[in-house]
Amino acid sequence: DAKTTQPNSxxxxxxxxxHLPCNHSTISGTDYIHWYxxxxxxxxxxxIHGLTSNVxxxxxxxxxxxxxxxxxxxxxxxxxxxxxxxxxxxxxxNDMRFGAGTRLTVKP
Amino acid sequence: xxxxxxxxxHEVTEMGQEVTLRCKPISGHNSLFWYRxxxxxxxxLLIYFNNNVPIDDSGMPxxxxxxxxxxxxxxxxxxxxSEPRDSAVYFCASSFxxxxxxxxxxxxxxxx
Numbered sequence: 001d002a003k004t005t006q007p008n009s010x011x012x013x014x015x016x017x018x019h020l021p022c023n024h025s026t027i028s029g030t031d032y033i034h035w036y037x038x039x040x041x042x043x044x045x046x047x048i049h050g051l052t053s054n055v056x057x058x059x060x061x062x063x064x065x066x067x068x069x070x071x072x073x074x075x076x077x078x079x080x081x082x083x084x085x086x087x088x089x090x091x092x093x094n095d096m097r098f099g100a101g102t103r104l105t106v107k108p
Numbered sequence: 109x110x111x112x113x114x115x116x117x118h119e120v121t122e123m124g125q126e127v128t129l130r131c132k133p134i135s136g137h138n139s140l141f142w143y144r145x146x147x148x149x150x151x152x153l154l155i156y157f158n159n160n161v162p163i164d165d166s167g168m169p170x171x172x173x174x175x176x177x178x179x180x181x182x183x184x185x186x187x188x189x190s191e192p193r194d195s196a197v198y199f200c201a202s203s204f205x206x207x208x209x210x211x212x213x214x215x216x217x218x219x220x
Contacts, residue, residue, distance in 0.1 A: 032206075034208065038151075042213060042214075043112075043199050043201070043211030043212055043213055043214050044151070044199070044201075044209075044211050045211070046208040046209065046210070049208060087151075091206075092206075093206060094139055094141075094156055094158065094163070094164075094203075094206060095153075095164070096141075096153065096209065097153065098143075098150060098151035098152075098153075099150070100150055101150075
């Protein structure tokens with residue numbers, strides 16, 4: 001039971017922003033929202049995480065809805081190397097359950 | 109930082125054989141996780157350890173699977189006897205407490 005819902009796939013053009021949505025309507029107050037991505041033939045890679053406030057790092061930004069029932073991962077300028085499966089995870093106390101994720105395709 | 113190291117990278121063996129997958133977590137991390145990834149079922153958590161102690165093994169599919177962590181720098185996942193349906197990519201990950209997990213490059217296992 002992944003506890004999150006994401007679109008199966010999305011497309012983006014290179015150098016344009018990408019907004020990857022995630023619904024987590026049953027999230028509890030102590031669950032963090034984590035995002036990982038998996039490039040072809042590699043293990044998942046941590047992207048970003050947050051609890052209530054929006055977060056920024058060198059890879060991406062995370063916008064969390066005020067009611068915490070949804071969040072959006074923002075890649076400010078997609079590159080071809082960002083093509084991957086992106087997983088949104090509701091995470092608490094080492095219990096990390098991956099869903100199917102969103103397969104992002106980046107077109108040149 | 110060498111990252112999480114898994115061995116072997118690839119394993120091909122016949123059904124019925126014993127398979128042992130190995131993992132070296134990042135130094136200083138106190139949590140270690142074993143995952144399995146297949147096309148049908150996606151990425152599944154099998155078991156995780158905290159301070160070398162198994163905490164949750166509810167994801168281990170059956171008694172043929174066992175995992176050990178004899179010390180903070182080494183863990184094994186063993187399948188005995190192996191079956192074709194065990195074919196998958198097995199990932200090991202480590203973290204410090206509930207911080208983000210770092211994954212290895214995985215072991216691609218094929219059971220003929």
